[in-house]
Amino acid sequence: MCGIAGILFKHEVPGLTTGQALIDMLDGCQHRGPDSTGFALYDGAHSGQLKLRFFVGEAEAAQEAIARIRRALDEHDAKIVEEETIGNNYRVIVDFNGNLQKFSYAIEHAAKVISIGSSLEIVKDVGSAAEVDARYEVNKVHGSHGLGHVRLATESDVKPEASHPFWATGFADIAIVHNGQITNYWKMRRRLERRGFEFTTDNDSELIAVYLADKLSQGLPLKDALQTSIEDLDGTFSFLVSTDREIGYAKDRLAAKPMVMYENDDLVAVASEEVSLNKLFPGQALQTREPLPGTFATWSRSI
Amino acid sequence: MVTIDLGAVPVRDANEQIRKHGKAGENVEIVNPDARHHIGVGLTAPIDVHIRGSAGYFCAGLTDQATFTIDNNVGWGLGDNIYSGTVIVGGNAGAIPAVGIRGANIIIKGNMGSRAGQVMKAGTLLCAGNANFMAGYMLYGGRIIILGDSGERVGEDMTGGEIFVGGRVQDLGSDAELTDMSSQEDESIREFLDRFEIPFNGSFQKIVNAGKKLRYGSPERQMRSLPFFTFSGGSSYWNAKVQEDIHIKSQSGRYRIRGYGTARALPHLSDLAFARDLSRSVGTADVISKVQMYTEIGGINGANPLKLSMPVMVAPMSYGALSRSTKHAIGLASAMSDIAENTGEGGMSDAQRNAAKQLIFQCLGGRLGWNIHDMKRADGLEIYISQGAKPGLGGQLMAKKVTQELADIRGIPAGIDLRSPSRHPDILGADDLVIKIEEFREATGYRLPVSVKLGAGRVRDDIKIAVKDGFDFIELDGMQGSTGAGSSEVIDFVGIPTLAAIIEAEEALAEIGRRQDIQIVLMGGMRDGVDAVKGLCLGADAVAFGTSVIIAGGCIACMQCHVGQCVTGIATQDPAHEKRYQPEVEAQNIHRFFESVRWQIAALTHALGYDDVRKLSRNDLVALTPEAAAITGLPYEPAPRKRSAEALAG
Numbered sequence: 001m002c003g004i005a006g007i008l009f010k011h012e013v014p015g016l017t018t019g020q021a022l023i024d025m026l027d028g029c030q031h032r033g034p035d036s037t038g039f040a041l042y043d044g045a046h047s048g049q050l051k052l053r054f055f056v057g058e059a060e061a062a063q064e065a066i067a068r069i070r071r072a073l074d075e076h077d078a079k080i081v082e083e084e085t086i087g088n089n090y091r092v093i094v095d096f097n098g099n100l101q102k103f104s105y106a107i108e109h110a111a112k113v114i115s116i117g118s119s120l121e122i123v124k125d126v127g128s129a130a131e132v133d134a135r136y137e138v139n140k141v142h143g144s145h146g147l148g149h150v151r152l153a154t155e156s157d158v159k160p161e162a163s164h165p166f167w168a169t170g171f172a173d174i175a176i177v178h179n180g181q182i183t184n185y186w187k188m189r190r191r192l193e194r195r196g197f198e199f200t201t202d203n204d205s206e207l208i209a210v211y212l213a214d215k216l217s218q219g220l221p222l223k224d225a226l227q228t229s230i231e232d233l234d235g236t237f238s239f240l241v242s243t244d245r246e247i248g249y250a251k252d253r254l255a256a257k258p259m260v261m262y263e264n265d266d267l268v269a270v271a272s273e274e275v276s277l278n279k280l281f282p283g284q285a286l287q288t289r290e291p292l293p294g295t296f297a298t299w300s301r302s303i
Numbered sequence: 304m305v306t307i308d309l310g311a312v313p314v315r316d317a318n319e320q321i322r323k324h325g326k327a328g329e330n331v332e333i334v335n336p337d338a339r340h341h342i343g344v345g346l347t348a349p350i351d352v353h354i355r356g357s358a359g360y361f362c363a364g365l366t367d368q369a370t371f372t373i374d375n376n377v378g379w380g381l382g383d384n385i386y387s388g389t390v391i392v393g394g395n396a397g398a399i400p401a402v403g404i405r406g407a408n409i410i411i412k413g414n415m416g417s418r419a420g421q422v423m424k425a426g427t428l429l430c431a432g433n434a435n436f437m438a439g440y441m442l443y444g445g446r447i448i449i450l451g452d453s454g455e456r457v458g459e460d461m462t463g464g465e466i467f468v469g470g471r472v473q474d475l476g477s478d479a480e481l482t483d484m485s486s487q488e489d490e491s492i493r494e495f496l497d498r499f500e501i502p503f504n505g506s507f508q509k510i511v512n513a514g515k516k517l518r519y520g521s522p523e524r525q526m527r528s529l530p531f532f533t534f535s536g537g538s539s540y541w542n543a544k545v546q547e548d549i550h551i552k553s554q555s556g557r558y559r560i561r562g563y564g565t566a567r568a569l570p571h572l573s574d575l576a577f578a579r580d581l582s583r584s585v586g587t588a589d590v591i592s593k594v595q596m597y598t599e600i601g602g603i604n605g606a607n608p609l610k611l612s613m614p615v616m617v618a619p620m621s622y623g624a625l626s627r628s629t630k631h632a633i634g635l636a637s638a639m640s641d642i643a644e645n646t647g648e649g650g651m652s653d654a655q656r657n658a659a660k661q662l663i664f665q666c667l668g669g670r671l672g673w674n675i676h677d678m679k680r681a682d683g684l685e686i687y688i689s690q691g692a693k694p695g696l697g698g699q700l701m702a703k704k705v706t707q708e709l710a711d712i713r714g715i716p717a718g719i720d721l722r723s724p725s726r727h728p729d730i731l732g733a734d735d736l737v738i739k740i741e742e743f744r745e746a747t748g749y750r751l752p753v754s755v756k757l758g759a760g761r762v763r764d765d766i767k768i769a770v771k772d773g774f775d776f777i778e779l780d781g782m783q784g785s786t787g788a789g790s791s792e793v794i795d796f797v798g799i800p801t802l803a804a805i806i807e808a809e810e811a812l813a814e815i816g817r818r819q820d821i822q823i824v825l826m827g828g829m830r831d832g833v834d835a836v837k838g839l840c841l842g843a844d845a846v847a848f849g850t851s852v853i854i855a856g857g858c859i860a861c862m863q864c865h866v867g868q869c870v871t872g873i874a875t876q877d878p879a880h881e882k883r884y885q886p887e888v889e890a891q892n893i894h895r896f897f898e899s900v901r902w903q904i905a906a907l908t909h910a911l912g913y914d915d916v917r918k919l920s921r922n923d924l925v926a927l928t929p930e931a932a933a934i935t936g937l938p939y940e941p942a943p944r945k946r947s948a949e950a951l952a953g
Contacts, residue, residue: 002734031741032734034771152733154768158815179734236731255417255436256731258379258397272734274338274378274397275359283310283335285356285375290397290416293436293455 002152002164003032003272004177004259006240006247008145008299013266018043019133019141021280022148025269026129028276032179033150036163037132038124040175040242043143045119049081049093050100050172052107053114053121055161056090065111066090072110076103087125087135088160089114101170105198108169112161113200117173119143119244124163144301147242149177166205169198171213173244178205179272180237180257188232208233212241226250226296240270248298255293262288268299309342310335318344318745325350325369338378340738343371345746347386347675360397360738361729363390365675365746379416380729382409383742385426386674391499398435401428402728403670404445405714410499417454420447421728422669423464424714431501437476439466439510441669441724443715448492450503458510463716466510467492469503478516484509523866524554531860535566548791558792562624562864562874564692564785564828564850569800571783571828572837574931575924576940581910590905595915600643600822600845601683601752601775608752609661609683612641613901614839614916618826618849619665619685619756619778621647622672623700623709624787624864625853627654629873632856632886634658636893640901643682645847648698648723650712651677658890663754666743668697668724671713675746684743686730687756688765691780691827693789694758694798697725700788704867706876733768740773754778759804759827766811769821776822778847779804783828785850787874788865801827802841803934809842832903839904840919841935848900855896856889 005025007018022039030037056065062085069090073080078094085091090111096103104116115122123136129150133139149164168174182188182204189199189207197210208229215225222243229250236256241248249270251259261270262277271277274288291297305324307317317333318341324331325348333354336342340359343352349368357375364383371382371390381400382390385407392400392409398416401409407426414432418440425445430438433451442461449457452470459476465488472481484507496503526547534544544566551559600616602608609616617637622630624647631654637644644659650672651664664681666673678684689695700721710717730736740753752775757765759781769777781801786794799807805825812818825843829835830851838846854860857871864874872884908916911923925940926932932939 031737152737152768152771154733154764180732253436255398260397273359274357274376275340278337278357282337283356285394288357288376288395290395290414290435293417 002179003029003150003276004179004238004240005029005148005271005276006146006177006242006249006269008247008268008301010266010268010301017139017141018143018146019138021269022146023129023133023139024279025271025276026148026150028279029271029273030128030150032272033152034128035153035158036124036126036151036160037129038122038149038151038163038165038177039132039138039141040115040120040122040147040165040177041138041141041143042117042119042145042173042242042244043121043141045244047118048095048097050078050096050116050118051121052092052094052116053123054090054092055088055112055114056085057088062088062090068110069107072107076106078103089123089136091121100172104170108198108200113167113169114161115167115175117167117244120167120173120175120242122165122167122175124149124165125160126158126163145242145247147175147177147240147247162201162203164205166201166203166209168209168213169200169206170210171217174209174213174216174241176205176209176212176239176241178208178237178239180239180252181235182207182233182237183235184233204235205239208237208239209241216243222246222248223296223298226298230294230296238272246298246300248296249291250296251291251293253294259291260288261291262286304330304332306332306334308334309337309339314339314341315745315749317342318346319748321346321352322348338376340378341742341745343369344742345675345748357394361742363388364742365678367675376413379735380742381411382407383729384670384673384675385409386676387426395432396430399728400430401426401447403673404428405674408495408499410501412501414451418728420445422724423447427495429495429499429501431503433470439464439479440476440728441722442466443669443719448495448507450501450505453510458512460516460722461510461512462719462722463512467507468510469505469507472508472510475510478513479510480513482509482511523551523559526551528862531563531566531862535563536568537566558790560788560865561791561794561862562785562787562789563794563860563862564783565795565798567795569782570802570928570930570934571800572802572834574802574926574928575837575935575937576927577907577911578923578925578940579911581907590909591902593914594905594908595917596901596904596908598845598916600824601754603820603822604773604775605749606752606775607682607750609643609663611643611845613904614843614845615640615642615835615897615900615904616663616824616845616847617642617644617852618780618784618847619645619647619663619687620849620853621649621787622652622655622712623647623649623704623876624874626869626872626875626881626884627652627708628881628884628886629853629856629889630655631658632884632889633852633893634662635886635890636852636856636897637661639890639894640897642897645685646672646681648672648687649709650674651681652712656680665756668727669722671715671721671723674714678743678747678751681751683752683754684747685754685756685778686727686736686739686743688730689725689758689760690756690786691758691782691784691798691801691804692786693793694760695725696789696793698723698786698788701865701867704876709876733772736768736772752776754824756780758784759799759801759807762799762804762807763811766808767815767817770812770815770817774821776824776844777808778824778826779808779843781805781825781827784826800934801825802931805838805841805843806935832900833907835900835904836907836919837924839916840921840923842921848897851896852893855893857884857892
């Protein structure tokens with residue numbers, strides 16, 4: 001139960017970072033989810049390098065977790081280039097050229113992975129957009145696109161790891177934010193598990209992320225993966241997905257969850273409510289559009 | 304014209320200013336609206352409000368007589384429940400525009416979102432662009448005019464009203480059909496278009512209810528029914544009730560509908576006992592003066608609380624299921640005992656409002672009888688999500704019970720088979736609920752407590768959501784609660800017993816450390832003050848009585864509630880039956896019952912050694928059965944209790 005936001009800048013817009021744009025949009029719909037806030041951000045990819053973020057907790061527990069992570073990285077020939085501890089996160093950049101899926105499943109046993117990608121970094125924690133920004137300096141992140149999410153926990157706990165966005169466990173650079181509920185969750189999850197995929201939470205949003213990542217890894221374009229998701233997933237949903245190049249949305253056939261979009265020469269912005277879009281353009285009457293039920297679309301800088 | 308800048312003034316303050324200008328007859332202009340929610344909510348004056356930009360959710364909602372002009376777009380729930388007035392939107396509208404309106408003209412120049420006109424009752428909704436999914440869903444009355452395309456499943460489950468489509472009819476909803484339209488209808492539409500200067504030269508197709516779904520071909524065979532008390536709590540394989548059910552089903556070929564609650568033996572409050580022997584102390588004279596029972600409910604977030612002379616309320620029961628005279632009697636009795644009454648579904652009658660000193664106004668998904676004027680004269684507002692007897696299900700009121708008076712108060716055409724939906728048009732999740740609660744608070748100046756009625760289902764999750772959404776209190780209803788009509792299979796086999804519900808609720812609030820942020824009123828099979836005290840011991844802040852109130856007021860449980868032929872005049876809308884009911888006499892009976900409850904609460908609290916009902920705790924209870932012990936975690940102590948020195952002294 002929550003509010004979602006996504007933005008793609010068609011080119012650099014002076015004075016506005018992707019991070020700040022998402023903070024503003026989420027601030028506009030914080031009433032939809034006061035428990036936690038999260039961001040999927042894409043910035044500064046270097047070939048052959050991966051960025052990893054983990055929840056490590058605090059004090060002694062954090063030191064132990066970091067030690068476990070370092071050992072696991074070493075075992076999998078991932079060489080640490082850069083590392084730091086921010087809030088309850090451990091962030092590390094490694095040189096890595098192996099099998100990402102195997103690597104990430106193994107790493108998951110060492111500590112709670114938040115995200116892995118060449119450019120993706122997910123920042124999420126309990127608290128409001130402003131509070132999470134104060135802890136993790138989201139406003140400083142540039143990059144062409146990103147997603148954001150505010151969460152009201154309904155069935156799972158208020159924990160940082162249960163908040164959104166969700167990384168597609170095992171697949172680099174894919175993230176999702178979702179408003180709604182997938183009712184054939186277990187059926188779809190078992191289907192994917194039989195094919196060897198692992199899940200790190202019981203959250204239906206992780207399922208969407210892994211489902212889409214699986215389709216992408218089979219060579220489907222993102223928009224085709226979104227199309228099949230509308231047929232395969234049952235329930236009420238409005239979700240946004242991001243890869244290292246694109247963002248996209250899909251909306252269920254029942255139109256039970258809100259979504260509004262706005263596009264101009266500079267950017268494409270999608271949010272649960274128009275009030276979030278107006279946060280980017282105060283005082284302006286925007287020509288917005290509500291996507292029809294059962295539809296999807298994608299945007300990237302190259303188009 | 305007064306200008307209000309929403310870039311500088313919060314919506315809450317702006318709405319107060321708008322209402323003030325409304326009283327003074329001064330028009331208002333809103334600048335920098337930036338799609339904020341709840342603009343203009345609760346305005347009941349004939350002024351013009353011009354919004355220069357986009358508005359968010361529930362714009363112009365819960366208003367009467369006003370004219371709103373919005374230059375750009377609006378969010379969900381445009382003009383929610385408007386009584387009368389005009390709303391003109393220059394751009395697009397989000398989902399459920401004109402939801403539940405009781406009158407008014409709503410004009411949308413762009414496209415409109417899904418489920419437009421859901422549970423709308425009267426007035427006109429015009430969309431100059433295209434409609435989206437399920438326009439006219441569960442429409443009760445009024446007309447929807449769509450100049451563009453209809454969207455999929457137009458007219459889904461509509462029971463009354465008309466839908467006119469100027470563009471393509473993409474796909475008809477369930478139980479909707481195309482029909483011929485008269486030249487008068489066409490003229491009336493053209494006149495409407497001219498009045499609002501909307502050009503259109505095409506022709507229309509008309510959609511109405513087909514009347515093929517949810518109609519009972521043959522009524523149940525009339526036979527002498529077994530009274531509820533002869534079969535409630537029974538557990539044998541074959542008995543007279545089983546035989547009766549089989550006989551009826553062998554004639555009708557379908558499931559049975561009946562009133563009252565579950566007849567199955569379930570773990571209940573009677574499976575608990577007090578931890579100490581109270582036999583010596585109960586006899587103390589004048590216990591009522593020795594125990595503090597005054598309880599305030601609903602004030603924890605700053606609203607005016609309900610002030611109860613004891614931690615007891617009347618449970619919600621609808622005017623519709625019950626007769627006006629019965630609701631009148633219950634209102635009188637609640638005032639005499641100085642507790643709160645509840646409208647239940649179906650609106651507030653004057654008789655009931657004037658009789659009850661404190662009255663909670665219940666809002667259901669059909670928005671039947673819901674309106675701003677009665678909200679303002681209520682003492683509390685309640686959002687009904689579900690009830691313990693049939694959690695998750697809606698209801699149906701047979702055409703026979705939908706009399707002219709009842710239809711007027713509910714705002715629907717008389718004599719229709721009335722479908723009462725199981726879910727709210729604008730509450731599809733906890734996130735929507737937050738915005739809905741705020742709409743109610745905005746409309747009533749944050750004066751009234753807003754509560755949620757939850758039929759016990761997924762209690763642990765639901766309770767956490769209720770507290771996070773900021774409700775002032777929860778009315779938690781267990782499986783032993785009753786209903787005016789429900790499928791007997793559901794009544795007997797679906798739900799969570801009251802005992803389990805309160806335990807799970809308390810655990811859920813302890814898990815998130817939020818017990819102090821909400822109050823719980825427990826209901827579902829409360830029979831006397833002993834049950835009440837046990838409910839309080841388990842953590843409830845108050846309890847509510849429903850079935851016992853109507854029994855006190857003359858109900859003989861003859862099981863004719865659902866057919867409307869109640870011989871006592873309680874569960875009927877037939878004047879011939881209702882005239883047997885004497886509200887003043889029955890009010891006294893109900894009042895005396897409540898006074899017995901008061902005495903029992905006082906006597907037991909006193910006997911347990913306390914001078915205040917708030918000191919009761921689960922340590923005062925033990926379980927008499929292994930099942931009750933398993934559910935509650937209380938010690939299983941079926942043996943007679945030892946007399947404590949304290950009790951002997953008392």
